[in-house]
Each structure stands twice: as structure tokens, then as C-alpha cells.
Amino acid sequence: MNILLITNTAASIFNFRLRLIERLIHDGHIVYLLLPKTDASRISELNQLGIHVVFYELNRSSVNPFQAVVTICSMIKKIKEINPDITFSFFPKPVIFGTLAAHYAGVKCNYSMLEGLGYCFTRRLEADSLKKKILRHSQVLLYKLALPHSRCVIFLNDDDRREIIIDNNVRVKCTYVIGGIGVDLNKFSYQPLPREIRFTMVSRLLIDKGVREYIKAANYVREIYSNVKFDFVGGIDDNLGGVSKTELKSWIDEGHVNFRGVSNNIHEVLTETSVFVLPSYREGVPRSTQEAMAIGRPIITTNVPGCKETVIDGVNGFLVPPWNAQALAEKMIYFIENQSEIERMGKESRILAERKFDEDVFCDKLIKILLG
CATH class of the missing domain: 3.40.50.2000 (Glycogen Phosphorylase B;)
Incomplete structure (x- = not known):
């Protein structure tokens, strides 16, 4: 199968997805990675791992609706060229833009994973600013647009699932609470304590x-x-x-x-x-x-x-x-x-x-x- 991973940084692959990709490639799947053009510094390392890297346009800090349309159109074009059997998006912007783009590119099997809800949904002692409330409301609206086109939305904890799906009434086909992404227990083996605290x-x-x-x-x-x-x-x-x-x-x-x-x-x-x-x-x-x-x-x-x-x-x-x-x-x-x-x-x-x-x-x- 052709499997397309959609993310916003190369670092997220090296830090969180290497083992998954290794296993997919070992099982005979072809893995593509859709990545912002601004994150091209480690392209050779990704290619050496057997990953086919394709770039799209993304301004990570922008909340401009026009820029969002530019991003989605860029992604639709690239996804059509790749013609994947499955897309898997993770982190908020790739989940929103990637799921919408994959849907409009004609991909039937799209999956999303939210690894935490981020700044907009994190509570502090002080009341939320008007700007934060607007950003949270906007993000919920975008989830309502995008997530119904995902075959399954994956969460790491049930509090996040309840806040998005139940509290904010986001309709989806399926959800799954998968727990922590885990670590390499051999690499991170038990170590003796240092002498000083x-x-x-x-x-x-x-x-x-x-x-x-x-x-x-x-x-x-x-x-x-x-x-x-x-x-x-x-x-x-x-x-x-x-x-x-x-x-x-x-x-x-x-x-x-x-x-x-x-x-x-x-x-x-x-x-x-x-x-x-x-x-x-x-x-x-x-x-x-x-x-x-x-x-x-x-x-x-x-x-x-x-x-x-x-x-x-x-x-x-x-x-x-x-x-x-x-x-x-x-x-x-x-x-x-x-x-x-x-x-x-x-x-x-x-x-x-x-x-x-x-x-x-x-x-x-x-x-x-x-x-x-």
C-alpha cells in the first residue's frame, strides 16, 4: 500500500514516528511524507530511511484564512500526485488541513491523531483572553469541518476525546483512545541513580x-x-x-x-x-x-x-x-x-x-x- 503521513516538522518524524515507519517499510508498504517546504533541512536523512518526501506550503504561525486556503490547495495537488491508499495526519494543523485536502483529493481512507489539544484548550489560573477564546472557537469550527472526513480520530487520552467530541459536539465516524506513544524500552533501559540529587x-x-x-x-x-x-x-x-x-x-x-x-x-x-x-x-x-x-x-x-x-x-x-x-x-x-x-x-x-x-x-x- 501507498501510505502518506502528513505532519508539520521533520523533527516530529525523528522524535515520534521512526519506529512506525520502519515497521511499515519492513512490511512492504511505500511510505510518503508530506512536509512543509520550510522544513527541508533533514531531507537527505529521511530519504535514506526509505521515505519519499513531498513538500507543501505552510505558515505555522499564520491564522489568516486566505493562507489556510493556499495551504489546502497546495496539499490537494500533492496528494493527487502521490495517489495514496491511506493518509495519516498528526498535530492540529496537519490534521485539519491534511484531512480536508485528502478528502478533496479523493482519498477514502484518512486517519487523524491528536496528540494533545495545545494552547487553545489549556486552562490557566487567569481567565482566557478574548484572543484565546476566538482561536479556540475557530479551531473547533475547523475540527467540525475536517474530522467527519476521517475514518478514525485517534486520541492519546480520554479527556481530550471528551472535550473535542462530546463537549464541543464534533461529529466523527469513529474514535480510539490509544494511550501514550511509548518508548524504546531497550534503548531506555533501567539506569542506576546518580550520586547527587x-x-x-x-x-x-x-x-x-x-x-x-x-x-x-x-x-x-x-x-x-x-x-x-x-x-x-x-x-x-x-x-x-x-x-x-x-x-x-x-x-x-x-x-x-x-x-x-x-x-x-x-x-x-x-x-x-x-x-x-x-x-x-x-x-x-x-x-x-x-x-x-x-x-x-x-x-x-x-x-x-x-x-x-x-x-x-x-x-x-x-x-x-x-x-x-x-x-x-x-x-x-x-x-x-x-x-x-x-x-x-x-x-x-x-x-x-x-x-x-x-x-x-x-x-x-x-x-x-x-x-x-
Whole structure:
């Protein structure tokens, strides 16, 4: 079969879809990738993997309706040239534009996956701005236009499914809650703990990831335990809700958290970590947390959609309320004062990862949906 994957970055393929593509190619399918022209830097690597790459026009930050029409028309033309048997779109813009384009290009078997709902559907303590409300309403309308043309809409957690399908009355043919996308449990094998206590957060520098709460909690803990280390791994993001360079500089100047920037070796980062922290306001099911669990690290995360799927409270870590730096700091201090719990809960994380987050099990489910 000719199978077309539609996405918005090459990085999403390298980070999240390589195993799926390897298995599809191994089974004799021809895999195409529809990718924005602006993301052509790793084209040779993709070709070497046996993927046929085709480009379309996309402005990732634009909300201009005319630009959206240009994007869809560009995609329709390319999809007709490829003539796929199946399309599989993931992430919001590719799901909306890709599903519509595939439908108008005459493809009958179109599948979509929403790996989290993003900025528009993420709640904060303060009331949503008018701009955010308009963006959310617009996105719901686009889902109502696009998703009925998908044979199945796949979600990572049931909260996301309910919010889109039930709360916003989006009609679809079929939905499936697949769970976390999983990790390579051999690559991310259990690792011994480092000698010194180190808390680590890995994410983009977005407010909705809970970066501010992490910084506040680290500052509080370091007033009591000045020898404890705090790392942040990830870079500035120009998306809506990104942390400004000015705010980042102020955190760096405070000196309580070591900002390591973007890392190409997350395995090494996690091996140096004692406790993994993600105080996000909402997720699909976070991959970085799954990786930390696989190598045997306890987790402190928030009791919100997506994050709560990774922790059994008190077993492999702790669930804390969102937006609450004090509660986060208290759980950090618990691990500092009860260091034997780091190893115990870390081992429970590995057990849970083996049960819930095996990448090949995820691929089995996804391939069955796409080809079944």
C-alpha cells in the first residue's frame, strides 16, 4: 500500500514516528511524507530511511484564512500526485488541513491523531483572553469541518476525546483512545541513580508547561537545601504562550536552575537525573515523562489530562495540583528527606513503563487501526 503521513516538522518524524515507519517499510508498504517546504533541512536523512518526501506550503504561525486556503490547495495537488491508499495526519494543523485536502483529493481512507489539544484548550489560573477564546472557537469550527472526513480520530487520552467530541459536539465516524506513544524500552533501559540529587524538567519554554512553577519551586527548595541541583532542558519557543527572553534571563541570573538548552541526548540527561518533574497544565501523554519512567526515575507531575496517565500517586511518584509551586516544592522536599523513596518509586516507574509505554505495542495498535 501507498501510505502518506502528513505532519508539520521533520523533527516530529525523528522524535515520534521512526519506529512506525520502519515497521511499515519492513512490511512492504511505500511510505510518503508530506512536509512543509520550510522544513527541508533533514531531507537527505529521511530519504535514506526509505521515505519519499513531498513538500507543501505552510505558515505555522499564520491564522489568516486566505493562507489556510493556499495551504489546502497546495496539499490537494500533492496528494493527487502521490495517489495514496491511506493518509495519516498528526498535530492540529496537519490534521485539519491534511484531512480536508485528502478528502478533496479523493482519498477514502484518512486517519487523524491528536496528540494533545495545545494552547487553545489549556486552562490557566487567569481567565482566557478574548484572543484565546476566538482561536479556540475557530479551531473547533475547523475540527467540525475536517474530522467527519476521517475514518478514525485517534486520541492519546480520554479527556481530550471528551472535550473535542462530546463537549464541543464534533461529529466523527469513529474514535480510539490509544494511550501514550511509548518508548524504546531497550534503548531506555533501567539506569542506576546518580550520586547527587538532581531534579530535571524537559520541555519547550512554554508557560503552559509549568516552567514558572518549576522555577518558583526550585527557588523555594534551594533556600532550604542549597546543595540540591535543578536542571531545565529545552529551548525558547516562539509559539503563543512562550517564555520571553527577558524572563528567561532573569531566571538564569537568579542561578537556582541550570538551563542546559536543547539536548540531542535525552538519554544522558535522564541518566543524570534523580527525579523527573513536569508541572504542565495539560498534555497528550508526555513522551519525556515516559522516557524518564523507562530508565527508572520517579515522577512529579500535575493531576491534569495527559500527565495523570503517567503516575499512580504515591507509587511511582506524585500528582500535584496545576499552577501550584508550593505543592510542587513540598514533593521535591519529600524526596530530598526520604532518599530511599527515589529508588523505590523509580523501580515502580520502570514497571509501569513496561506495562503501558512500550513503543512496539503502540505501533501494533496503530498499524491495526490504519490497515485493519
